[in-house]
Amino acid sequence: QSGTSSSTAAGASTPAATASAPLPSPFNGAPVKVALVRQSGAGDFFEAWGAGATAQAKAANIELTVTDARNDNAKQASDLEQAIASKPAAIIVDHGQTDTLQPLITEAVAAKIPVVTYDLALTDATGVITTSQSDASMAQGVLDQLVKDVGDGAKVGYVSATGFAPLDARAKVWDQVVAAHKLDVVFSTGKVTESTATDNIPLVDAALKQNPDVQAIFAPYDEITKGTVQAVIQNNLQSKVKVYGIDISNADIQVITADGSPWVATSATDPAAVGAGVIRTLALSLAGQLKDTSEQFPAVTITQQFLADNAVTNVTQLRVAEPKLKLDTTVVADWLPAVSG
Amino acid sequence: MTSAPLNPNEGHDDPVVSLVGVSVSYGSNLVLSDISLEFRPGEITALLGANGAGKSTLIKALSGANSRYSGSVRVAGESVHLATPVQAKALGISAVHQKVADGIVPGLSVAENLTLDDLAQGSKHILRNHRRQLADARSALATLGLEWPDRVLNQDAARLPISDAQLLVLARALRGTPRLLILDEPTSALTAAEAERLFGVLRSLRASGLSIIYVSHRFGEIEALADRVVVLRDGTVQSTTERPFGWSGILHDMLGRSADLEHDRGITHRGTDAVATLSEVTLFSGSAPIDLEIRSGEVLGVLGLIGAGKSEIAELFGGLNSPLAGTLSLGDASYSPRRPGDAIAAGVVLVPEDRQRQGILPGWSVLRNITVPFLAESSVAGIIRKRFEASRADVVINTLGIVASGPGALIDDLSGGNQQKTVVGRWLSAKPRLAILDEPFRGVDIAARREIGSRLASIAAEGAAAMVLSSDVDEIFEVADRIVVLVSGSIELDAYADELDRATVIEAFLGSHQSSTSRKDPE
Amino acid sequence: MTSATPTRVRKSSAGEQFAAFVVKWGFVGVTIGLVAFFAISEPSFRTVDNLFGMLKFIAPTAIAGLGVMLAMTVGGIDLSVGASAGFAVSIAAWTMVVANQVGGVAVTVVLVCGLLIGALNAFLIVVARIPDLLATLTTMFVIVGLKLIIVDGKSISSQMTLANGQTAQGKFTADFLWLDRGSIGPVPVPVILFFVITVLLWFLLERTRWGRALFAVGTNSEAARLAGIRVQWYRTFAYMGCGLLASVAGLLLAARIGQGDVTAGNSLLLDAVAVALVGVSVLGIGRPNAWGTALGAVLIAVMVTGFTMLGLPYYFQDFGKGVVLLIALLFSFTFSRRRTVVTAGSTTSN
Amino acid sequence: MTSATPTRVRKSSAGEQFAAFVVKWGFVGVTIGLVAFFAISEPSFRTVDNLFGMLKFIAPTAIAGLGVMLAMTVGGIDLSVGASAGFAVSIAAWTMVVANQVGGVAVTVVLVCGLLIGALNAFLIVVARIPDLLATLTTMFVIVGLKLIIVDGKSISSQMTLANGQTAQGKFTADFLWLDRGSIGPVPVPVILFFVITVLLWFLLERTRWGRALFAVGTNSEAARLAGIRVQWYRTFAYMGCGLLASVAGLLLAARIGQGDVTAGNSLLLDAVAVALVGVSVLGIGRPNAWGTALGAVLIAVMVTGFTMLGLPYYFQDFGKGVVLLIALLFSFTFSRRRTVVTAGSTTSN
Numbered sequence A: 001q002s003g004t005s006s007s008t009a010a011g012a013s014t015p016a017a018t019a020s021a022p023l024p025s026p027f028n029g030a031p032v033k034v035a036l037v038r039q040s041g042a043g044d045f046f047e048a049w050g051a052g053a054t055a056q057a058k059a060a061n062i063e064l065t066v067t068d069a070r071n072d073n074a075k076q077a078s079d080l081e082q083a084i085a086s087k088p089a090a091i092i093v094d095h096g097q098t099d100t101l102q103p104l105i106t107e108a109v110a111a112k113i114p115v116v117t118y119d120l121a122l123t124d125a126t127g128v129i130t131t132s133q134s135d136a137s138m139a140q141g142v143l144d145q146l147v148k149d150v151g152d153g154a155k156v157g158y159v160s161a162t163g164f165a166p167l168d169a170r171a172k173v174w175d176q177v178v179a180a181h182k183l184d185v186v187f188s189t190g191k192v193t194e195s196t197a198t199d200n201i202p203l204v205d206a207a208l209k210q211n212p213d214v215q216a217i218f219a220p221y222d223e224i225t226k227g228t229v230q231a232v233i234q235n236n237l238q239s240k241v242k243v244y245g246i247d248i249s250n251a252d253i254q255v256i257t258a259d260g261s262p263w264v265a266t267s268a269t270d271p272a273a274v275g276a277g278v279i280r281t282l283a284l285s286l287a288g289q290l291k292d293t294s295e296q297f298p299a300v301t302i303t304q305q306f307l308a309d310n311a312v313t314n315v316t317q318l319r320v321a322e323p324k325l326k327l328d329t330t331v332v333a334d335w336l337p338a339v340s341g
Numbered sequence B: 001m002t003s004a005p006l007n008p009n010e011g012h013d014d015p016v017v018s019l020v021g022v023s024v025s026y027g028s029n030l031v032l033s034d035i036s037l038e039f040r041p042g043e044i045t046a047l048l049g050a051n052g053a054g055k056s057t058l059i060k061a062l063s064g065a066n067s068r069y070s071g072s073v074r075v076a077g078e079s080v081h082l083a084t085p086v087q088a089k090a091l092g093i094s095a096v097h098q099k100v101a102d103g104i105v106p107g108l109s110v111a112e113n114l115t116l117d118d119l120a121q122g123s124k125h126i127l128r129n130h131r132r133q134l135a136d137a138r139s140a141l142a143t144l145g146l147e148w149p150d151r152v153l154n155q156d157a158a159r160l161p162i163s164d165a166q167l168l169v170l171a172r173a174l175r176g177t178p179r180l181l182i183l184d185e186p187t188s189a190l191t192a193a194e195a196e197r198l199f200g201v202l203r204s205l206r207a208s209g210l211s212i213i214y215v216s217h218r219f220g221e222i223e224a225l226a227d228r229v230v231v232l233r234d235g236t237v238q239s240t241t242e243r244p245f246g247w248s249g250i251l252h253d254m255l256g257r258s259a260d261l262e263h264d265r266g267i268t269h270r271g272t273d274a275v276a277t278l279s280e281v282t283l284f285s286g287s288a289p290i291d292l293e294i295r296s297g298e299v300l301g302v303l304g305l306i307g308a309g310k311s312e313i314a315e316l317f318g319g320l321n322s323p324l325a326g327t328l329s330l331g332d333a334s335y336s337p338r339r340p341g342d343a344i345a346a347g348v349v350l351v352p353e354d355r356q357r358q359g360i361l362p363g364w365s366v367l368r369n370i371t372v373p374f375l376a377e378s379s380v381a382g383i384i385r386k387r388f389e390a391s392r393a394d395v396v397i398n399t400l401g402i403v404a405s406g407p408g409a410l411i412d413d414l415s416g417g418n419q420q421k422t423v424v425g426r427w428l429s430a431k432p433r434l435a436i437l438d439e440p441f442r443g444v445d446i447a448a449r450r451e452i453g454s455r456l457a458s459i460a461a462e463g464a465a466a467m468v469l470s471s472d473v474d475e476i477f478e479v480a481d482r483i484v485v486l487v488s489g490s491i492e493l494d495a496y497a498d499e500l501d502r503a504t505v506i507e508a509f510l511g512s513h514q515s516s517t518s519r520k521d522p523e
Numbered sequence C, D: 001m002t003s004a005t006p007t008r009v010r011k012s013s014a015g016e017q018f019a020a021f022v023v024k025w026g027f028v029g030v031t032i033g034l035v036a037f038f039a040i041s042e043p044s045f046r047t048v049d050n051l052f053g054m055l056k057f058i059a060p061t062a063i064a065g066l067g068v069m070l071a072m073t074v075g076g077i078d079l080s081v082g083a084s085a086g087f088a089v090s091i092a093a094w095t096m097v098v099a100n101q102v103g104g105v106a107v108t109v110v111l112v113c114g115l116l117i118g119a120l121n122a123f124l125i126v127v128a129r130i131p132d133l134l135a136t137l138t139t140m141f142v143i144v145g146l147k148l149i150i151v152d153g154k155s156i157s158s159q160m161t162l163a164n165g166q167t168a169q170g171k172f173t174a175d176f177l178w179l180d181r182g183s184i185g186p187v188p189v190p191v192i193l194f195f196v197i198t199v200l201l202w203f204l205l206e207r208t209r210w211g212r213a214l215f216a217v218g219t220n221s222e223a224a225r226l227a228g229i230r231v232q233w234y235r236t237f238a239y240m241g242c243g244l245l246a247s248v249a250g251l252l253l254a255a256r257i258g259q260g261d262v263t264a265g266n267s268l269l270l271d272a273v274a275v276a277l278v279g280v281s282v283l284g285i286g287r288p289n290a291w292g293t294a295l296g297a298v299l300i301a302v303m304v305t306g307f308t309m310l311g312l313p314y315y316f317q318d319f320g321k322g323v324v325l326l327i328a329l330l331f332s333f334t335f336s337r338r339r340t341v342v343t344a345g346s347t348t349s350n
């Protein structure tokens, strides 16, 4: 099996959208070679993202060569370098560090290779099409929900790590919200490791033992959120502590919908839909049909209540219950409908 | 020397073990070919042969330690394939191998090492029982007439000196009353007194009907002990001789040429200038200070029991230790080496007593083992000159007759004696001012011993000094011009060999000790 | 005399006795000191809940560490424990969620897989004569890759959409989750497992002849072989035991996360090796041992919890781990006159 | 003297010669086979660009692996290479971005830090007599923690806000970035460094007396000491050399990443150890060696690139790494009659 078959998994149970027009140039000939340079493909979010991208690429007659740096930024730089050297029709860069990738992207642009970035902050985006799921808006959405639930001045905890671009972006919003609503941050811990979910349990466990009166915890990365939830359950505080996360996956839905789960809200895009959206952005641009040079995929705040009301147990059902996730009206064309939607 | 009749006096005894057409090869090396031998109850068979003749190899096959032999082995008339040591032991074949280190498990206590076989046995007690183990250990030692206190039995076996480790392994081999006991150079790490006691034990075991195979390079022991002698040469049985032994014939069979057993040293040299001196040196805290002069032009033999302080003297000169009190000097200058490198630079070389631990570099070729201390000499601007290295190694290999497939052969593949020759040869090739050899004859055959002896004589003749440390009176008499007896860190006797008789030396060597310690004599 | 008494034994001086005492109890002292410090400065640290919480959280690491310790008794090491634990997590999830089996079946399947991984290691080391470090490193890569291939790189959770488009019907059953959430009296199940396994291994190694034989194989396999100990069997046993323990650790992780987290187990290796190595050096024992390993694990748990309660960021834990390890090692090796005798891990084929 | 006749020598059989050949060249064969396979099936694989790209990508791993190899020559191992490389990345960034220094200064500071880390390891091992595995594991934790404490857990990038509220004025200077982006002729700088270091180490180890002495220390340190070799100096040299090489690897990573990424170096350790261990077993040499290590690194690069081009997900790389490692090891150990003699890493104090 390869990545291709897993793409079927992500998009499977929804009927494949059918194109109502033939593929335009350059997609009507031999497959178009595109390099997808990823910072990481491991973990549920990135896995689904990759699957969505692969499925959409197939529909658009794009041959994707995916490199996965497994969170090793040096390797991502090498991958991008090698991608440029292989002279593809276009390059997609998925996440990464600004200072690492900016010079290489500039090089690619200079070599006249179209570049699309996803969730990558650039200092010089000339000639680059940028897409993002907007970490800031995601964090804002779920934090609004938090403030609504527990009110100003509540005792809150924060579980995250520094040194990772999306987490740092979410941290900025957190700091603003804390200041604006005078939240009382009683603890702040967390780390990202090779086994993030497991490794955060003891940290949150210790923090909860010390601060059992905390009302809400913001854990802005679903792997961390999962660990946080386990720690809350372990301390029997699920009726007193609410957990707010970011991202969604089958595994996350299972945790949110479990009996008495403290995870009450998450803010998310459908990673598969976003992955597909990025490919569509690229395809439209290559076909000369893209108007903007930047594209934002909006996030949706999903509450536990919503999932319960709609009896949602997996991402496929969630797409049905919350059609906004499908992004099937964002960057589409008659020859290029959204595959996962 | 001619093949003896297969039916000696006690001819009605069927052989305990017999070998028919046994061959062993290591890779492309045919080490034993077509060996046929019989071993009878109540008989001690001495296995003789030059270094590398194949003695240890034969023993490994016979004790199940090397199952890759061809030919057949019969035990009590039944044809068996000896695949594992357990199997051999179950059939009553028990062996003490040449490498003592192969018999000791560091980290386990002395008592546990004495009862190591029990760990392997399926049926017996699963749970450890400390008291039972001590009792078993004591009774194992009792067969050798040894009584070690519990404190010793409980300590880590790694801390036993090599001679005690050898005794431990022997005691273990005698547990479970074997039918055939194989001893591969068991006395090479023992002192004369310990060896004597071992012989007593062996004689009484023989009387009880045990068959014993005894490997040694010490002809005195064989003369004293063996009922017959089997000589191996180049992997074949050269001859089998019954008592009385015709030594010159045996030596001829062994070496392939004539040699004398009694070695006439001719004149005893008198040294001239003091090359090195110890003044007022205390070897152990509390022992009396000693003065000793090591002179050029003579070979000095230092005789002492284990623990007498011989190795201490060697270590002082070798730069491994500094004296507790007193001073060393070399020539006219005072000498205080801080590390072995200083000693080597000053022309002092030390052949250490434990070649496995202190001498050889396992996995390295003979050539590189020989040249390792002389890397600076054999290199220009740090780059090693291979040809220079090779010629140095060739000289050593040829002068000492090291049996190996070539200078590139791995040292591990050499027989024990040849490994020892390699280490001795390495150090003597340094053209030293002072050569100190700590127990240099462990496991080397008579020809090599002579060779080492004459090398020592010749470096002495060239104006250097040589000191041999040993606990074997015969060895000392064979090589030394001057003899010093060391007892408990002090000098008991210091005289030229031709002015001494053996009795005086042995008296000085053992006498005071026997009176100071209450040792139980075996039998 | 000949050696009627082998070594001259000197009376040890007061200084040496003190040094020996420090070596034996120094590490325990450090642990107790840290516990006391945290207990005084952090009220929530000194609760029974927290005690069990800490032990529960470290249990998988400790059990995997005990596995490594077992491999170390035969002179080896096992770098595949983290991978094996992660494999166990995915396989347990797959069995329950995708194959829709109950927890008991999952446990059985996982334990069998653990034994098989151990057997693979043993095969590579004993039969194929590949040195332990290399063999288990290879197994690590193979197992991690295999796991991801089996699960298509995805975490397995109930209701997930399968490759065939259907929804996975199974879920983590209550009996399986009991492994993490259950308790007997006030004591959580993982803590009980941790304790029972420690005691069993201690008993095996120190009180039975098999334990001694394992050590004999580890310190001088040639002597052991010549004494008739079935060296290869003991090696195989040790690696299979290690595989089994790693998969037990994996079961606990799976029950804790409640889903087939693909990243689980990845961070286990270094900590497991660290506690096993610390185990060798603490208590002045100088060879792999169960209580020392357990103590090493407890110290890590104490540090992680205490530092978090003090509000220090996670990286102070690493630093603290390093410093405390260092102090422990100085006690055990630098101030000690005793020699430890175990060689763990070599690139020499046996 | 005795007859110096060598023992009778049988001609080695054709089978044995074949086995020896396979042992010597098996691993090279696997590498060439893979290269050929990828070159045929993927046109973009067989470009010069791709060749240099692969070598460039693997250069830091290879250089760190050569460091581990150096530690292995004296019978040790170094588990702190990944941490040292990561430390180098952060320190280089700190020097240029926060302290606003030029690249040359950063390089100097980093190399000195690398030597110091090596000296710390050497101190723990040589003076404090802590076994290498434990000592370097401890150093690893300490260095990782220290790095994160120094940078407050944050990746350092230009224009970042400092603790005092100001904006960092420095940046990665062009001369520093040249380490990654520069090339001499068509050959990228990292590839040149990789090659030069390999050749230097090969020369040191195989042609000079110092190399011979390093091996002697690793094989039997007591015998080496008695042969007049200053064992402790060589040990110190090896660990400091390893620290230096790890920090060179870190410099390359820093230049590639272009910022003080805190996660850099994390994934280096296992690969570096793996290539050093593979190095021991390939080419039938049976001891640590430079070319074998380099070849091991190249094989990893080939696999990672080739598998990616074939469109296989990342986890096939792990599996492939495992399988290829396994094949290489089978060639070297199982089908070989030669004994490899290096013990890397022990918990025995020296």
Ligand SMILES: Nc1ncnc2c1ncn2[C@@H]1O[C@H](COP(=O)(O)OP(=O)(O)OP(=O)(O)O)[C@@H](O)[C@H]1O
Pocket: B026, B027, B029, B031, B049, B050, B051, B052, B053, B054, B055, B056, B057, B058, B098, B403, B404, B412, B413, B414, B415, B416, B417, B418, B443, B445, D007
């Ligand atoms: N493992 C091995 N591989 C290859 N050759 C070996 C091996 N072991 C021994 N040999 C060779 O076999 C021959 C016989 O060795 P063996 O150890 O049996 O001699 P020995 O008669 O016991 O000599 P010594 O008196 O020196 O102990 C020697 O030439 C030796 O080099």
Ligand SMILES: Nc1ncnc2c1ncn2[C@@H]1O[C@H](COP(=O)(O)OP(=O)(O)OP(=O)(O)O)[C@@H](O)[C@H]1O
Pocket: B161, B304, B305, B306, B307, B308, B309, B310, B311, B312, B353, B471, C006, C007, C008, C009, C010
């Ligand atoms: N620091 C020490 N503590 C306890 N015992 C010691 C110490 N140093 C030496 N010994 C013991 O003192 C004795 C002296 O040993 P050494 O090997 O130096 O004597 P030797 O005369 O060279 O004997 P041989 O070389 O025949 O073994 C040994 O039994 C040794 O175990």
Ligand SMILES: [Mg+2]
Pocket: B055, B056, B057, B098, B184, B415, B416, B417
């Ligand atoms: Mg022999």
Ligand SMILES: [Mg+2]
Pocket: B307, B310, B311, B312, B353, B438
């Ligand atoms: Mg001595």
